[in-house]
Amino acid sequence: MGSITLKQVTKSFGPVDVIKPIDLEVEDGEFVVFVGPSGCGKSTLLRLIAGLEDVTSGHIEINSKDATTIPPAKRGLAMVFQSYALYPHMSVRKNIAFPLKMAGIDKAVIDRKVDEAARVLNLSDYIDRRPGQLSGGQRQRVAIGRAIVREPDAFLFDEPLSNLDAALRGNMRLEISELHQSLKTTMIYVTHDQVEAMTMADKIVVLRDGIIEQVGAPIELYKNPRNLFVAGFIGSPKMNFITGAEAEKKDAHTIGVRPEHFSVSRSKGTWKGTVGVAEHLGSDTFLHVSADGVGTLTVRADGEVDLKYGDDVHVTADPNKIYRFGTDGNTIR
Amino acid sequence: MATKNSRSAARLMMAPAVILLLGWMLVPLTMTLWFSFRKYLPLRGGDLGWVGFDNYVRFVSSSSFWPSVQTTLIIVGGVLAITVVFGILLALLLDQPMWGQGIVRILVIAPFFVMPTVSALVWKNIFMDPVNGLFAHLWKFFGATPIEWLSQASVQSIVMIVSWQWLPFATLILLTAVQSLDSERLEASEMDGAKPLQRFGYIILPHLARAITIVVLIQTIFLLSIFAEIFVTTGGAFGTKTLSYLIFQRVLESQNIGLGSAGGIYAVILANIVAIFLMRIVGKNLDA
Numbered sequence: 001m002g003s004i005t006l007k008q009v010t011k012s013f014g015p016v017d018v019i020k021p022i023d024l025e026v027e028d029g030e031f032v033v034f035v036g037p038s039g040c041g042k043s044t045l046l047r048l049i050a051g052l053e054d055v056t057s058g059h060i061e062i063n064s065k066d067a068t069t070i071p072p073a074k075r076g077l078a079m080v081f082q083s084y085a086l087y088p089h090m091s092v093r094k095n096i097a098f099p100l101k102m103a104g105i106d107k108a109v110i111d112r113k114v115d116e117a118a119r120v121l122n123l124s125d126y127i128d129r130r131p132g133q134l135s136g137g138q139r140q141r142v143a144i145g146r147a148i149v150r151e152p153d154a155f156l157f158d159e160p161l162s163n164l165d166a167a168l169r170g171n172m173r174l175e176i177s178e179l180h181q182s183l184k185t186t187m188i189y190v191t192h193d194q195v196e197a198m199t200m201a202d203k204i205v206v207l208r209d210g211i212i213e214q215v216g217a218p219i220e221l222y223k224n225p226r227n228l229f230v231a232g233f234i235g236s237p238k239m240n241f242i243t244g245a246e247a248e249k250k251d252a253h254t255i256g257v258r259p260e261h262f263s264v265s266r267s268k269g270t271w272k273g274t275v276g277v278a279e280h281l282g283s284d285t286f287l288h289v290s291a292d293g294v295g296t297l298t299v300r301a302d303g304e305v306d307l308k309y310g311d312d313v314h315v316t317a318d319p320n321k322i323y324r325f326g327t328d329g330n331t332i333r
Numbered sequence: 334m335a336t337k338n339s340r341s342a343a344r345l346m347m348a349p350a351v352i353l354l355l356g357w358m359l360v361p362l363t364m365t366l367w368f369s370f371r372k373y374l375p376l377r378g379g380d381l382g383w384v385g386f387d388n389y390v391r392f393v394s395s396s397s398f399w400p401s402v403q404t405t406l407i408i409v410g411g412v413l414a415i416t417v418v419f420g421i422l423l424a425l426l427l428d429q430p431m432w433g434q435g436i437v438r439i440l441v442i443a444p445f446f447v448m449p450t451v452s453a454l455v456w457k458n459i460f461m462d463p464v465n466g467l468f469a470h471l472w473k474f475f476g477a478t479p480i481e482w483l484s485q486a487s488v489q490s491i492v493m494i495v496s497w498q499w500l501p502f503a504t505l506i507l508l509t510a511v512q513s514l515d516s517e518r519l520e521a522s523e524m525d526g527a528k529p530l531q532r533f534g535y536i537i538l539p540h541l542a543r544a545i546t547i548v549v550l551i552q553t554i555f556l557l558s559i560f561a562e563i564f565v566t567t568g569g570a571f572g573t574k575t576l577s578y579l580i581f582q583r584v585l586e587s588q589n590i591g592l593g594s595a596g597g598i599y600a601v602i603l604a605n606i607v608a609i610f611l612m613r614i615v616g617k618n619l620d621a
Contacts, residue, residue, distance in 0.1 A: 073526035077524070
């Protein structure tokens with residue numbers, strides 16, 4: 001049980017409309033990621049669902065029951081905060097046990113549940129330490145442990161990995177995904193990192209300025225972005241956008257080509273240019289080509305390519321993978 | 334940086350300050366110790382030579398000694414309890430967003446800037462005067478007999494005056510501590526199902542522990558030696574004679590410097606005992 005429905009939800013802080021009317025359906029067991037640039041309202045939307053902020057208008061339904069005015073503790077949701085928000089004067093055990101203790105659960109049951117959560121999250125060796133004595137990743141796991149023991153209908157994650165270093169972030173991403181596979185509980189996850197969104201989500205919600213730009217499975221968003229913003233936001237490196245004469249040839253205001261949909265040749269191709277910076281990663285090579293008439297293009301080539309700064313190249317876009325956008329920014333199909 | 338040369342240069346340059354501070358502390362202490370072993374009556378023969386531990390024995394065996402220690406501890410304890418409890422409440426109140434917050438905060442801190450002598454006189458004459466004081470008028474308005482504050486409830490009156498002076502200090506320190514509490518931590522406890530009182534007990538109070546320790550330690554140091562408030566209100570009468578006031582009486586009213594010095598040494602010992610106890614009880618909060 002853990003379906004969440006937003007109906008025409010809005011939120012204003014004084015004269016500023018942070019969330020414009022939003023409708024959203026989160027199904028039971030789904031991993032939904034809210035993604036967007038900073039200030040797009042994704043964290044506010046999560047806090048509205050959690051009940052930490054009151055909606056200005058509209059309704060929030062949890063398990064098909066109106067939860068708009070229910071206080072946060074009674075909504076059956078657990079939240080993991082960006083700063084972890086652990087209680088520094090309590091041991092790991094007491095931190096994890098806190099929600100159970102507040103619910104007035106029997107001491108023996110609490111101990112059993114805390115031990116179980118600590119085992120699942122590999123925290124058993126640290127159970128009597130204070131949060132201050134733990135590393136960032138361990139603190140993150142304590143915060144998740146505190147959420148798990150409540151056995152909530154849904155988990156809410158507010159940018160939980162942004163305080164970790166890159167290697168740890170990769171690990172925690174996997175751990176959270178595995179947790180979702182084993183618990184099969186609804187999870188709503190907020191991030192500004194499209195890589196996290198692509199790798200973890202069942203469904204991505206792309207937000208901009210308090211409006212949902214597009215909702216869909218990661219690959220769906222990658223393949224069929226509805227507009228320029230989604231096309232530019234999903235995919236790494238960013239999609240190349242070309243305007244002007246080259247776009248008009250295709251009857252569009254802007255055309256977009258992803259770096260991986262170019263082919264590179266020394267002798268012939270559509271656009272001629274010179275290689276600027278070449279990033280050799282071994283598995284891929286990213287070339288920044290300044291092409292005549294279209295500007296700088298980011299091009300991905302498979303494996304190792306023997307091209308360096310200043311070389312002349314020809315790049316060709318795969319004709320089936322060119323996106324066309326109208327003057328309003330929407331995709332032309 | 335930390336070469337042998339730079340370290341000895343640093344020591345050399347710090348030396349004047351260290352020597353000055355050390356002298357500042359050691360000279361009066363040594364003089365007090367010196368006089369405490371001598372019979373010194375400025376108006377009755379001057380310095381009359383060594384007397385061993387006579388002064389120490391006389392000071393303790395005086396009938397005013399133990400009552401004065403008791404009064405000192407009651408006043409210190411009473412003021413600490415009032416300032417910490419009300420300080421926490423005021424700090425939580427002032428942390429709420431409200432109109433005119435800046436001005437209100439300055440007003441709350443204002444009593445701290447009033448000199449002890451002045452505030453004690455204001456309380457004595459404007460509030461506590463049994464004939465014309467505001468409290469007397471208030472009591473009469475409700476048909477009650479006015480309390481003669483400074484004679485009938487003398488220790489309580491002094492605790493009240495001193496608390497009024499030190500409440501701003503406690504509030505200020507505790508307010509900064511309240512403001513440093515991470516709001517996400519409160520929200521997390523709210524989601525974990527903690528009710529307002531539980532949030533206070535489990536989250537806010539432990540967060541304030543360190544600030545409370547600091548308030549208690551600093552106030553104790555100053556409260557053990559309060560003098561002006563007693564001098565201008567009761568003059569040590571009606572059971573308000575603290576240890577420091579007793580010493581003042583021995584030296585200036587009885588003109589017995591030797592006896593007063595011995596009392597001074599007892600005061601140092603008492604302060605150290607209190608300090609050790611406080612460190613034991615609350616000092617461990619400073620480690621975390």
